[in-house]
Amino acid sequence: MNHSESAYGLWSLVILNSAIFIMFAFSFFKPATGRDWRTFGAFAAFVVALFVEMYGFPLTIYLMSGWLQTRFPGLDLLSHNSGHLWSTLLGEKGDPHFGVLHIASYIFLGYGFYLLSTAWHVLYHAQRRNSLATSGPYARIRHPQYVAFVMILLGFLLQWPTLLTLVMFPILLLMYGRLAVTEEEEMRSQFGDVYDLYAKRTPRFFPNLSPSSGTPKD
Template sequence: MRAAGRSMRGCGCAGGDDMRTRGLSVRAVVGGLALVLFVALYGIEIVHHGPPITVRWVRQTFGTAGLILLNIAIVLAFLALLPYRRPTKHVWKSRGTFIAFVIALMTEMFGWPLVIFLLSPLVEIPVVARDYRRAFGAWHPEAIGTALSLFGLSLIAIGWWQIYRARGLVTTGLYRYVRHPQYTGIVLFTLGWLVHWPSLVTLLLWPILVAAYVWLARQEERQAVEEFGAAYLEYAARTKRFIPFLV
């Protein structure tokens, strides 16, 4: 985590110059549009069970393929709100896992009939599929998943805003409670989609995604100690990594 230049991390460090400021403005617009589109597509599902009207309209107008591409574009656009730094090997690995999760999710979520027909005997889990909704009782998994995703996106967006408006080590706002609120947001966002549209592929990918961001957070913290020394060690001693008071 460097406090100057264009090398940024997600554990509460910021700094920059005029060129970076212009770049952040572009990323803010891209991420903001993605957030608005996501809420417009799925926000209504929290209070209304079933496919939102907007989703049905997109599917009828542009077809299933268009809906898949739109969702992938929206989710990947949120990468603009994620902590940025020079593309080191482990950063590309963690983001690659996130992208793989999204693409697998969209494929399973909307379905490719031929793929489902050919592979359903291999991926179907009858007992899980039969008992899945029953386990939620009166709560609809779609509404719960959407709420989790929106909460995760809120953490990503607020954390992004806090870290990029500050300079140096950020220990206030969301960073007062956890050291990596944006990574917590990513985990909650993907967990929401997993609850909403569970599949064998995403069930297998999600733990890998979580492990990738836990590992990335630890790598960033080592660099933060090198940059800020005792100040970061003191901050880490009193602040949990992902969940307040727990982890």
């Protein structure tokens, strides 16, 4: 294994990057209720765990170091590029930042933040009118903000997978799913038949690809 200068122990970058992404998401999501804060808090915990391993201490690389050295002799485990494990495991050559998965991660991140912003704008005005949000992304799916958070998390996982964030991801999916069901119960109590009609024609998470699609998917 080569021993170049370590790309870790950069705790100032951990704090800076965590703060940037958390505040960026906060500016779009603007949590107000306890449910909002739970949603946002889980996202923030994922982001911090990600950047701790990306720039602070590479726990995943450390735990896998024996297998990685055997499978990929000559791999510099302390370099930043080695932390892009998908690139390493798939045997990609060159700078991983220009790999297919890394480019895909930018698409997920970009569209996720865009969807989060657009959904919040629609929801904010609906709440001010005390009406049901049914326009914009809410016309295609019932929970665009939760979908946006999942897209952002998936984008991060495509870019820099870690054991901790891989464990957290399905837990967050279950959490967001339960929060969505709870939110629907509250909306049904508030709007009654209006919400039932909206829920009948609008899928929960996955938009219908065509108007002729059958029963909405959850």
